[in-house]
Amino acid sequence: MLGDGEAAARPAGTSRRARARPHSRPRPRTRRILRGIALGAAALLVLGIGAVGVQLARLPADDVAPIAVGALEVAAPFEGESGAAALQVSGDAVRVLRDGALVWASEPGRAFLTAATGTLDVQEHRGYFWPAVHRDRVWSEQTIDAVTPTAEGWTLEGRLRAGAHETPYELAIVDDGARVTMAASVPAATSVALHSGRTERAGVHGFGEQFTDFDLDGRVIPLLVREQGVGRGLQPLSLLADLTNHAAGGTDLMTYAAWPSFATDDLRGLRVAPGSAAAHAFAVADLSAPGRVGVEVWNPSVTVELAGGDTPAAVVAALHEGDERRPIADWTQHGMLVGAQGGSDAVRERVAALREAGTEIAGVWLQDWVGQRTTDFGERLWWTWQLDRTRYPDWQRLVDELHAEGTRVTSYVNPFLVDAAPKGDPGIRNLYAEARDAQLLVRDASGQPYGIDQGGFTAYLVDLTNPAARDWFAEVIAEEVLGEGVDGFMADFAEGLPFDAALHEGSAAELHNAWPRLWMETVADACRRAGEPECVTWFRAGSLGATPALAWTGDQLVDFGREDGLESALLGTLSAGVSGWPVVHSDLGGYTSIDARVHDYVRSPELLQRWAELAAFGPMMRTHETNRPAANLQPDEDAAVASHLAAMTRVFAALAGYRAEVLDEAVRTGLPVMRHGWLVAPGTAAAEVDTQFFLGDDVLVAPVLRPGADEVAVTLPPGQWRHLFTGELVEGGQTVTVPAPIGQPAAYVDAASPWADELVDAVRGSG
Template identity: 40%
Template structure:
């Protein structure tokens, strides 16, 4: 039979009396026989309940049926496999390649009574798995299931912790190891292939079994794409060619810390003056309360009416110009909802721009002692209107950036303009929100000059989100929700194709008697100096937290660490440019550059910043020394100048000198050596 695509030679399908196997570039991808089928279908009813972005998700599953019989037919595009069980239950799998040579599996469940699919991909027991979006508790995902649903990340995120138990008791907000703002149906195997599923339905990727990965999809069709490479760096280049890449950051991002300040124009000026006079390098002021404040029992909340509050911030327009002339940018805050008691919501409602409830009225979401309307971004007119809000109220005001918050709250029982089920649109919503911000910059000619940072994401965020931040960590030392959790979050996101990541210095969530300590803030500052962006946050209860200006010693610490950060500017800028050009993340797992070192595949709390800096943040309280692993190379201790060849090492790690090593052969060696004198 004549084949239409020359890339099909990379795919081999072999048959036996009991089934078939599919190989792609010598990797076994699918294996099916009557005793161990690769495909199931079933019927379920989703039971999804949302409370303030926290979701309780259950499946009322009526049946799960193995499709053990398979008939393979060749066709010009590849192969068509008919799966069946009995006379009425059927599904098809089309196997082919696309124009870029990727293996494509198109699954279609032809029985309309069934709305669930389970597909088992072949695996080896020794495989490691990475990706699935931003994962805070695990980097190597092997051995566990990972449900993929954008939501609040959860408070505590460990069902064995007291904090998580308290959050669950209060409002089901404790979360679990897999809760994440940014899930994505993409994983990378150490067989050096990636798998990406083109769907936004609820999914569960289960990597528990030794010889297969089971992908569960709450839909009756799906497209899977696979690609292989000889190295992980080349594989990420291929993945990001499919998904898109982030543009380079504005140059001002590397010029210091972005100070999270609330309280008005005069407070911003006073704090800015205090820090700059003490030698702190400041690139911007991020005032999330620029649109006003609402006080709740949770703490200080932003007024969700995306206009400059001139009462709280008098003369802000002229002050923004002054600050910009001094090299200090002004950043604001926005999210895709509008407070029900304010005029933007009234305008959106009058124009018919809000998502609807079952009765056809405007759907209002309870956000914690206030309600918000959901701007229906699937409505082209509403989408354009909201872009104009960004352009007029933020870009024209002179903002150099903003936090584009939320995106994960879309209720599944709302009704949207495009007619697509909100259950299907839920995961896609953060990327649509990112695209709205991206186009606002693009259409004003400000892309590359302005930036925004997001916590929620999905497939498409790679192309449309200029920067991610890790969300709302606790102001504590917990592994699952404190400083430590940011490292696997950045690494997993990098393996999913989004290579720009940072976090709130000191964390955000201050509940259940948590209080940010001075030590935690300083350790987080140390860590953030070796990321693509430094930015502080007061937290939801500022008075309970140690702040960047709480005493002279803290200010001096920020002065030193921001000087280190700005000194690294040319190195960071090169790493960010690599991410924009090839998809190679800025914060990298060690195995990207040390593939032959088996130990690097299990490390989740240390990383490479670019190729030449190895960083191992101190994430435990009261430590003055720290142990880490160095792959075999010539390494130089950043602070002592001592050299090491590799292996497990223990170093002194006082505040202000986090464990950092640089490659002796690096072209940046003179720059790194200069940091010892700061």
């Protein structure tokens, strides 16, 4: 969509209530989309729907039809064991077991390996990417001609057929003592697809942070990191964004964080091996056939890791075993991170107002620390990554004051640089010029720095494939950002590497999906260089096997909707949780606000309150002013909202002891902090519900996700459950509709939990 780091800010020393704040942020598309959607709405009213159909036909769109799958022929049955692994090749299927449990099976009678030659075309427009797959030849039928035991497993050899044309393949199955891997190679191919069998219509979960149903059965999903769109299908907003901003509306399949990793209701998991050659290649997940899950990777070979377990939680933990995970700093767990900007006086004013309301504050988040610039589209920020001492002349005093109060300070960084000369500040370095002269920037086809239009100015990506560039930029962040006394920052972007860029090492098309991982590694290096063991950074873009200590769901719309609002944030969190991102939060209150004329999308007091109730039971609470701060209610501008938010921060703080245990488990096992019922209560009705979640295993929350509702349905697993706000004991194993007035969300603790009494007392006492 638009990227979530930066919004409008007030001039230093200006009272928040004294003037309307400009609607701005330093992302390239915001003002253009706002203005374009408004104009598009008016045009629709004049032209009518007939003209719309003509224009929509010209818009880019995903074109990723699944690869065809034919028959499997087996020359002879085979059974063998190798260490803890076993292989069974029958007349119509292949099965792989480990310690007696099935970890992978092919669909009976159908090929489990197919391949193709062809091309991948990707259209791009300011961070939006639309892939189109063109296959010239598809080898859709498969033979197994020989199975040969090896020291650690087996090698299968055979042929793939496309009519009269054949090509050989080799598939190695290896048990390395930790897990089973399968490595398929088809030298003649452009893409290789592995098709896993599943019980008919068995649920499939994962593939990164997907904002649709938790069960992705029936879908064909491009696994491509990209902007997620405005509205993501919510009409008329997405239609207007498409018409006026070159398909900026997005679809329900677009996400900042997509990768090939999934688990099924059959208690089997698979992911492309993070360290393999195809780890970050473009891929297509095919869940359209009821008996299989296909993953087509645009590479001549693919290596996958297999996992199984007795429960869904065991499968997810096994699938992500060995991933590097770092704990989030404890200081984030005792209050909210307050979004504020506009200079020192404005920051002090907001913090004081929220403290007066009784808010537990852990830190502040100051996005405009680099200062503002004026463009044709309004006030935006300077991506110079150095303090603007005009805007914050007493920065160090402000930081010292906040730290003395026990309040941490965080800011904002992204992997772009801009020319600092137009800013006219002789006190700062021109980082763009330094990187340009040292050849540390991503280049275009002519070898020049790749200038990417940001709507009023041009920005340049640091080439994160260049070790020298990464060292330089990590040192810049350590000195210029963390050296200013901050305790962390939003690490935005990383989803927009152009496919036609030239890099120091490798192909941009092959490394596009890897860019978030390279950005995470650069940021982690900066924190190490700064000697900041409690440095807190949060990311929205993701890569296979790259696990941030903290992620956020990106740019949700300021509404309750399932397409792009509050409910979508919950859905994305639950999907990310089984895909290897265990600690995920969202912008409290949403981010994207657009006046589309036919409807002005601004957040209501109720939305802020309901979002706060969800966030209180997550891993971190953090407010955002939205991209139109003056048009959207801020928590400290309404007494009832401020009081409610303060109460929810006290609930968040009251859960700190229990949540610490859950966070520790997340680091040790990879199990998410916020869990779908499928992970906690498999086989029960609670495992089928997408609109509630568990904090760890013991706390169940059914947030209100519809405006105007004062009650909510909650599906309780068997056992007894205690309401955290009333203490009422309820029999589980049923779905009940319970009162959920603002300030009393439907939150329960398992009565058998050793935490039950403490949590009920703590939450009830937090008021």
